[in-house]
Each structure stands twice: as C-alpha cells, then as structure tokens.
Amino acid sequence: MFDKLTKQPVDKIMQLMQMYREDSRDGKIDLGVGVYKNAQGVTPVMKAVKEAERQLLESQETKAYVGLLGDPAYHDAMIDLVLAGAVAREQVAAAATPGGTGACRQAFELIQMANPEARVFVSNPTWPNHLSILKYLEIETVSYRYFDEDTRAVDFAGMMADLDGLKAGDVVLLHGCCHNPTGANLNLTEWQQVVDKLNAKGAVPMIDLAYQGFGDGLDDDAAATRLVAASCPETLIAASCSKNFGVYRERTGILLGVSADASKSALVQENFSFLNRQNYSFPPDHGARVVTMILTDPALRKMWEEELEETRLGMLKLREQLAGELQRLSGSDRFGFVAQHRGMFSRLGLPSEAVDKLREENGIYMVGDSRINVAGLNEKTVPVLARAIVDAGS
Structure with missing residues (x-):
C-alpha cells in the first residue's frame, strides 16, 4: 500500500523554517514563520495565560x-x-x-x-x-x-x-x-x-x-x-x-x-x-x-487586554520605524505602505532574486513573495533589514 503513495508538494514556509534552523550565522533574521516574537526573539506565554493555567492546575479535577x-x-x-x-x-x-x-x-x-x-x-x-x-x-x-x-x-x-x-x-x-x-x-x-x-x-x-x-x-x-x-x-x-x-x-x-x-x-x-x-x-x-x-474574569481580562495592546502597539512602532528607515536610506517613500498595513505581515514587493540575495548574503529569511513577519524584527534589526533591502537594489 505505502509504495503507491506519491510525494506531496513541499510547504515553502516549513522549508524556510528548516533552512533558518540550519543557518549557523550570527545575526540571522527570521521574518518567515507567522508567529509573534518579542524583542528578544521569543514567543512568550502571556501573563494572563500563565495565571489562568495556574488557577486551572489547582482547581481542575477531571480530564474527562x-x-x-x-x-x-x-x-x-x-x-x-x-x-x-x-x-x-x-x-x-x-x-x-x-x-x-x-x-x-x-x-x-x-x-x-x-x-x-x-x-x-x-x-x-x-x-x-x-x-x-x-x-x-x-x-x-x-x-x-x-x-x-x-x-x-x-x-x-x-x-x-x-x-x-x-x-x-x-x-x-x-x-x-x-x-x-x-x-x-x-x-x-x-x-x-x-x-x-x-x-x-x-x-x-x-x-x-x-x-x-x-x-x-x-x-x-x-x-x-x-x-x-x-x-x-x-x-x-x-x-x-x-x-x-x-x-x-x-x-x-x-x-x-x-x-x-x-x-x-x-x-x-x-x-x-x-x-x-x-x-x-x-x-x-x-x-x-x-x-x-x-x-x-475581569482581572485576567484586563491583564490580557493590556498585554495584547502592548503587543499591537509594538508592531505598529516597528512598522513606522522600518518605513522611516527605508525612506531615509533610499530617498523614496515607496515603502510608506509598510506603516499603513496592519497585523503581523506586509508584502514588500521585492523580486524573487532580491529575496534570495537577502537570504544568501545577509541571513534574512522571508517568504518567496517577499512577505515579512514584522514581529520578527526589533529596534536593532530594523536598520539591518532596511540597509540590506536598499543594497539589494530593491
């Protein structure tokens, strides 16, 4: 039976994740996978989630x-x-x-x-x-x-x-x-x-x-x-x-x-x-x-909403920083859309050759259509990305 199975298409994002893991360079930047990361590159457990889980551990009496x-x-x-x-x-x-x-x-x-x-x-x-x-x-x-x-x-x-x-x-x-x-x-x-x-x-x-x-x-x-x-x-x-x-x-x-x-x-x-x-x-x-x-729970909800808002505003700040840095380095406002987009993602409009160059020469990983996960950046890596984009001729 198994010999009749055929190979399935490779998931490009999963493949990109594997390439990133195998890259031994210091300073590599992961902008591919759609997971929120804080400035330290960690996907944290939210405080409200930790507290709810603590209460649940103490009170839950069945796993039925x-x-x-x-x-x-x-x-x-x-x-x-x-x-x-x-x-x-x-x-x-x-x-x-x-x-x-x-x-x-x-x-x-x-x-x-x-x-x-x-x-x-x-x-x-x-x-x-x-x-x-x-x-x-x-x-x-x-x-x-x-x-x-x-x-x-x-x-x-x-x-x-x-x-x-x-x-x-x-x-x-x-x-x-x-x-x-x-x-x-x-x-x-x-x-x-x-x-x-x-x-x-x-x-x-x-x-x-x-x-x-x-x-x-x-x-x-x-x-x-x-x-x-x-x-x-x-x-x-x-x-x-x-x-x-x-x-x-x-x-x-x-x-x-x-x-x-x-x-x-x-x-x-x-x-x-x-x-x-x-x-x-x-x-x-x-x-x-x-x-x-x-x-x-009013207390837990307040804690959660405050942390979620902090997360949201942090991503907006990164968007504004990246758009501003690209404008400064390129002398053009053609990347102004980055500050207008919302959520974790923006598609930069880079040609596939530029995306490959950023990965191969700079250790910057993004999806082939130039979609970036803004949350994969921090204040220190935004200038690195902006400079690499401009140097790639994009």
Whole structure:
C-alpha cells in the first residue's frame, strides 16, 4: 500500500523554517514563520495565560471529555469577543476546533455538505493553506483580485469587478482583519459595498478572523465581521486564539455559523456536531478553557487586554520605524505602505532574486513573495533589514 503513495508538494514556509534552523550565522533574521516574537526573539506565554493555567492546575479535577462541540462557556465567551451582540445569541451556532485551521477545514466541509456545487471565491493572494485545503476537498475555487502590486494597497475596483461573477450559493472567503499575506485591509465603507454585493448575488460570506487585536484593537478589528454577520442572512466565521492569546500549540479555535433565525441555527449546530465527530470527535479543551477563564474574569481580562495592546502597539512602532528607515536610506517613500498595513505581515514587493540575495548574503529569511513577519524584527534589526533591502537594489 505505502509504495503507491506519491510525494506531496513541499510547504515553502516549513522549508524556510528548516533552512533558518540550519543557518549557523550570527545575526540571522527570521521574518518567515507567522508567529509573534518579542524583542528578544521569543514567543512568550502571556501573563494572563500563565495565571489562568495556574488557577486551572489547582482547581481542575477531571480530564474527562467535555462534549463534541466543546464547552458552551467557551462558545459564549468567544461569540461575545467576536460579535459583541451584533446578532442575537440564538442565531449563532458554535463549535470548538483545533485552531483556526480546524475551523476553516470544518467550514469548508460544511459548505461541501450543504451545496456540493458551491464555488469558493478566494482573494489573490491568500493564506496558502486556504487553497491547499480547498484543493484537497476538491472544492472549486475562483480567484478574485485583492492586492495592487504597484500601490501595495487593496485593488478594490478589481475585487468588486471579480465578485460580479458570483452565483447564488457561492461562498466568498474574506479576511476579517490583518490580511495574510499582504497586511492591506478594506475600510468599513468598502466592507459595506462587499456586503451589498454578496446580498445582491445571494452569496454567503466566510470570514477568517485569525488576528483580532493585532491591527487596530479588539473592537476595530472585529468591526467588519460584526457588520457582515448583522447584514447577511448567513455567515460562517473561523476564529483563532493562537495569535491574540499566544496559545499556538494548544490549537484553540472556533467555528461560528450565523443564521437568520434560531431554528436554522439549531440545524447548523447539529451539523457542526456531526463534522466534529467525523474528524476528531472531541476538540482540545485546555486552551479553550484558559481563554474562557481570561475572557470571563475581569482581572485576567484586563491583564490580557493590556498585554495584547502592548503587543499591537509594538508592531505598529516597528512598522513606522522600518518605513522611516527605508525612506531615509533610499530617498523614496515607496515603502510608506509598510506603516499603513496592519497585523503581523506586509508584502514588500521585492523580486524573487532580491529575496534570495537577502537570504544568501545577509541571513534574512522571508517568504518567496517577499512577505515579512514584522514581529520578527526589533529596534536593532530594523536598520539591518532596511540597509540590506536598499543594497539589494530593491
């Protein structure tokens, strides 16, 4: 049997991580993997997470299964964090999942069950795993323009023109904030126009919300998701706690299905249960329980929000520093977009030869399309990166 297996495509980001690990040079810089790092290059355990885990260790008396959909208290806490009353609670079905990736996978499978003919419209570019999972499930995808390579901003006119091709029942995958890999986001006026287009076409929005709190703040980053959920008859939302709670390895995510009324929501909930049972039965609970404790305890929540805000502002400061340093060294403001983008990522627009040169000559690792993880920088490495970019002739 095994000899009939074929080799699978190499994950370029995983390959980049391996190359970085094998590089013995001092001063190498990792801007590839999408994990938050502090100025010391460490992905820290947040103080609120440590305290919640301490309390949990002392109080937890069983490791028995919670339920196919996870803990209802986790559902309520996350629904409040993401939607904040934008729709009635009874309109929302919820399922705890192994991270945001698990939520996306379950959402795609639900789409396939509900409408095998549905096409999923995906931004160009998008997170590579979106396309990988959709291809594996043999769901037809349609690319829509999103990023203007010249301005490094959203190509909104192109996006709307491509969404004209929607048919009733199609799904549009949208990034709720902090677009990965570009860092370029729609404004709320543009979001409203997208909502109007979806409703006119009878299409269903699916929002991947992986970075709430990393862009403009917890509420601002969720504003578009709340607008869509309140304005469309049906919405799927895949949310992750990996970044904003720093619980990457705990695989803590949630899938939400917003329906027009409670009776439809109950049907969605039943299907979420079925899908969880088929894929992994009971979702992991440790991370979800820690998140629930933080969100429902005023002292822990205050601690968490303060640290998250410190993280967000730190990334904005690095963006501004990098944009300023590039302008100083190059005499051009063509990298000004770096300060305007939000979240962990920006796509710099460097040619592949420059990306290779930065890695080979300077030990600076970024994804081949020149996506950088801003959180991989610190005050001392920003000038190093800026100088290397300018010296590479970019």
